[in-house]
Amino acid sequence: MRYISLKYQLLLPFVLLILLVPAGTGWMLHESGAASVNVLVRRVLIDLATQINAATEKHLAYALNTLDSFVTGDEGGASASTESLQDMKALESRVSRTLRQARETGTYVCFGGTDGRFVGLYQVNSYLQELYVRSPGASQRRVYALSDSETQPVFLRTDTFDPRSRPWYVSAIDRTESVWSPVYFDFTSKRPVITVARSIRDKTDKVLGVAAVDIELQMVTERLRSLAISRNGIALVMDGSGQVLASSEQELLLESRDGKIKAILASEMNNPLIRAAIGHVMEWKNRQQDGEGMLSMDINSEKGVLNVAASAVGRPQEIDWITVVVAPNSDFIEGITSSYNRSLAIAITCVLLSLALGTWILNRVLRDIQQLNDAAIRIGRGENPPPLDIHRSDELGQLARSFHEMGRNLRTDRLTGSYNREFLLNRIRLMRGFDGVQIPMHQRFSLLFIDLDDFKAINDRHGHDAGDAVLVEIASRLNASIRSSDIVARYGGDEFVVLLNDVATEEDVLAAEEKIRQIAEAPIMHSGLAIRTGISIGWALCPEDGIVIEDLLKIADQRMFSSKKLRKSERDDTLRTT
Numbered sequence: 001m002r003y004i005s006l007k008y009q010l011l012l013p014f015v016l017l018i019l020l021v022p023a024g025t026g027w028m029l030h031e032s033g034a035a036s037v038n039v040l041v042r043r044v045l046i047d048l049a050t051q052i053n054a055a056t057e058k059h060l061a062y063a064l065n066t067l068d069s070f071v072t073g074d075e076g077g078a079s080a081s082t083e084s085l086q087d088m089k090a091l092e093s094r095v096s097r098t099l100r101q102a103r104e105t106g107t108y109v110c111f112g113g114t115d116g117r118f119v120g121l122y123q124v125n126s127y128l129q130e131l132y133v134r135s136p137g138a139s140q141r142r143v144y145a146l147s148d149s150e151t152q153p154v155f156l157r158t159d160t161f162d163p164r165s166r167p168w169y170v171s172a173i174d175r176t177e178s179v180w181s182p183v184y185f186d187f188t189s190k191r192p193v194i195t196v197a198r199s200i201r202d203k204t205d206k207v208l209g210v211a212a213v214d215i216e217l218q219m220v221t222e223r224l225r226s227l228a229i230s231r232n233g234i235a236l237v238m239d240g241s242g243q244v245l246a247s248s249e250q251e252l253l254l255e256s257r258d259g260k261i262k263a264i265l266a267s268e269m270n271n272p273l274i275r276a277a278i279g280h281v282m283e284w285k286n287r288q289q290d291g292e293g294m295l296s297m298d299i300n301s302e303k304g305v306l307n308v309a310a311s312a313v314g315r316p317q318e319i320d321w322i323t324v325v326v327a328p329n330s331d332f333i334e335g336i337t338s339s340y341n342r343s344l345a346i347a348i349t350c351v352l353l354s355l356a357l358g359t360w361i362l363n364r365v366l367r368d369i370q371q372l373n374d375a376a377i378r379i380g381r382g383e384n385p386p387p388l389d390i391h392r393s394d395e396l397g398q399l400a401r402s403f404h405e406m407g408r409n410l411r412t413d414r415l416t417g418s419y420n421r422e423f424l425l426n427r428i429r430l431m432r433g434f435d436g437v438q439i440p441m442h443q444r445f446s447l448l449f450i451d452l453d454d455f456k457a458i459n460d461r462h463g464h465d466a467g468d469a470v471l472v473e474i475a476s477r478l479n480a481s482i483r484s485s486d487i488v489a490r491y492g493g494d495e496f497v498v499l500l501n502d503v504a505t506e507e508d509v510l511a512a513e514e515k516i517r518q519i520a521e522a523p524i525m526h527s528g529l530a531i532r533t534g535i536s537i538g539w540a541l542c543p544e545d546g547i548v549i550e551d552l553l554k555i556a557d558q559r560m561f562s563s564k565k566l567r568k569s570e571r572d573d574t575l576r577t578t
Contacts, residue, residue, distance in 0.1 A: 036372040037332045038307075040402060042296050045309035045325045048227060049294065052235060052323045053313040055223050060317045062104065063196050063215045064178060070098040070109060070211050071198055082202045085111065085209065088135060091119045099123060106216035108193075111200075112163025113209035114173075121146075122214075134161060163210070172197035172210045180319055183217065183245055183263065192217045192245060192263065194319075220246035233327030234271055237313065240320035242266050242282060266324070273326045276301035277308045281324055284310060298329070305329040372399055413490040415468060416475035424489035424497055428549055445542050446509045448498040448516070449556035450478070451564060453534035455494040462531060469526045470533060481519045482512075497553070509539045536564035 073084065073094065084090040091111060099109045099121045110120030110132070118134035118141060127148045134141040141161040144153035163169050172179045181195040197212035217237075224235045225248045236247040243263040249271055266278045277299060284295045295310040307327050314321040368390045375388060390400035411423040419427075452458075452474065459467040471494065478488045478496055487499040500512055517537065523530040538560025540552040 036375075036399065038298075038329070040399065041307045041327065041329065041332050042309070044402075045229075045307055045327060046294060046296055046311075048229060048235060048325045049309045049311045049323045052220075052224065052227075052237065052325070053311055056220055056237060056313050056321070056323070057316060059215050059219055060194075060196075060314060060319065063107075063194075063213045064317065066098060066101070066107065066109060067178060067196050067198060067211060067213045069101055070094065070111070070213070071200060082200065082208060085113065085200065088117065088119065088133070091117070092121075092131070092133070095119050095121045099129070106219055108214035108216075109212075110163070110214075111209055111211045112166070112169050114164070114207055116162060116164060117209070118161070118163040130156070132161075134163070168195040168197040168212045169210045172199050172212070173207060175199060176201075180317060183239060183243070196317075217246050221248075224248040229325065230327040230331035232273065232331055233325070234273055235323070235325045236266065236274065237321055237323050238266050240285070240322065242278065244269065245321065272301070272303055273306060273328065274324070276303065277306055277324065277326045280308060281310045281322065285312075285322060288312070303328055303330075307332075368400070413475075416472050416490050418475040418479065418496070419487055419489040421489060421491050421497075424487060424491070424499060425549065427487060427499065444502060444504040446500040446503040446512075447540045447542075447552050447556045448500065448509070448513060449491075449538040449540075449553065449560040450496040450498065450516070450520075451536050451560055452494040453536055453564065453567065455533065458531060458533060462526070462529065466526050466529075466531060470524055470531060473524045474520055474533075474535075477520045477522075478516060481516045497556075504541065506541065509541065513537050513539065534567065536560050536567060538563055 084094045095109050095111060099107060105123055105125050108120060108122045110118065112118045113136065115136040116134065116138070117136045118132065120132035122130040122132070124130055129146040131144040131146055131153055132141055133144070139160070140158040142158055143156045145156050146153050164173075167184060168179075168181045171181060176199065178196050178198045181197065183192055183194050185192055193214045193216050195212050195214045197210050199210050200208050202208055220237055224237070224246055227235060227248060229235055229248065234248055236249070237245045239245060242265045244266050245263065247269075249269070266274055269275060280297065280299055281295065293312070295308065297308050299306050299308060305328070307329055309325045311323050312321070313319075313323045371388050371390060388400045390397060411419055413420045452470070455467065455470070458470055471490075475488060475490060475496065478498060482488060482498060482500070485501045489497050489499070491497045498512075498516070500509070503509055503512065517535060520535050521533070523532050525531075538556045538558065540546070540556040540559070542552055545555045546552050
């Protein structure tokens with residue numbers, strides 16, 4: 001064996017340590033930070049696209065609901081929907097009532113008759129409206145201002161306008177269902193709008209005219225510009241042909257072509273990020289068979305690596321729109337790079353002055369980075385992230401807080417605030433000694449499978465807002481009726497699952513079931529109405545009913561279904577006897 005002096009054995013590693021610690025520290029900071037940030041950025045952009053979709057579809061649904069309100073009238077019958085259209089004053093009153101129920105800035109409710117009559121009401125802001133009136137046979141339309149402070153309308157101007165020539169009228173006059181127009185520029189405001197319209201007919205199926213509701217896309221633009229994407233990030237909504245409908249950029253999105261104002265294509269925007277990403281987005285769109293799904297990818301461009309997320313929006317309304325969010329990776333890495341440079345300088349100084357002090361600083365930084373990296377890996381695998389013991393005010397602290405928020409969102413149901421199905425299943429799998437297939441015999445617990453009775457009837461009778469309110473209240477009551485060691489999770493739709501820890505006998509389960517039923521079945525107040533709903537409960541004991549999660553849930557579901565069937569039979573018997 002070759003002789004090597006102990007002096008050199010100690011000295012050489014020390015010298016290498018002095019040289020390698022700064023380089024190694026920097027490399028680990030950069031690579032670990034970049035890996036953590038890349039996972040985070042992908043999820044942030046997907047979440048932003050999802051938020052934009054929800055807000056956009058909410059506006060579209062709002063327009064359709066407003067149109068339904070106008071068509072059905074106050075009483076909701078056929079006569080109520082047609083008789084008030086024959087008199088101009090009654091028609092103005094009906095349009096006013098419809099808009100008063102909505103009262104959202106930028107909304108325009110109107111009706112155009114087959115005889116040329118027209119009444120439209122535009123919500124300029126919270127206190128000002130514009131009234132548009134054209135009597136049958138008139139050549140001009142009169143425009144008035146209405147405000148909360150004025151008792152009488154103020155005449156503004158006249159213009160030449162015939163509703164029967166407008167695109168929304170032409171597209172809906174021969175149809176019986178609601179029709180969405182392409183995006184166009186409003187006759188008066190010149191702003192991009194989309195209109196939903198429906199023909200109205202009398203009892204003999206004679207067409208009386210077309211009712212329509214306009215939604216200005218400026219609201220979508222304002223929503224996009226309120227988002228905090230990143231320093232250079234951009235979000236936009238475009239139609240299936242690539243025309244930009246709304247954007248977070250201040251860039252002008254209109255141009256004059258052939259004497260008409262038209263939206264520009266995304267590929268023609270000045271922003272280089274969009275130009276680099278739009279081709280990939282359109283390729284993804286063309287590959288989609290049904291237009292569903294989400295695009296999340298990284299692309300190389302002259303601006304470096306770009307993170308891109310895209311998603312179809314407007315499918316419930318059969319509208320072919322796409323939400324696109326693009327952000328350069330450098331926007332998110334620059335904080336890590338800055339931290340790397342600062343830490344490198346500190347590490348070199350500290351190693352030269354005191355190896356002990358440098359080691360302490362290095363270990364502190366690497367510990368936090370490692371926690372973030374582990375959390376990113378777990379999130380990428382769909383697991384719950386571990387708790388982060390990071391209390392910093394720099395970029396790492398911001399990342400830690402973002403991971404904490406992401407972990408909370410992964411665990412909870414967005415509507416009710418209770419735990420979601422994934423958290424429930426993970427919680428059971430992570431119980432003591434669980435190997436991923438079977439639950440150990442010494443682990444005893446119970447599952448209650450809860451389903452709301454006639455929940456669809458609540459949605460149909462009172463609306464989906466009332467249904468959502470019922471779900472939120474039921475979740476709150478379930479949480480109030482259990483112990484702190486138990487768990488309530490929304491399993492899906494109107495189904496909840498309660499995990500009762502250390503509840504090992506049928507008597508204990510039935511007692512817990514009765515307590516939950518008494519609390520949950522009390523009337524729920526919503527908008528001045530007392531909504532009643534029953535619950536059907538099925539249960540399963542571990543290990544008596546099984547030690548496989550799927551078997552326990554299946555047994556509890558079957559018992560719940562039997563309970564629901566029995567309760568329905570008892571209600572039917574009661575109704576027959578009374």
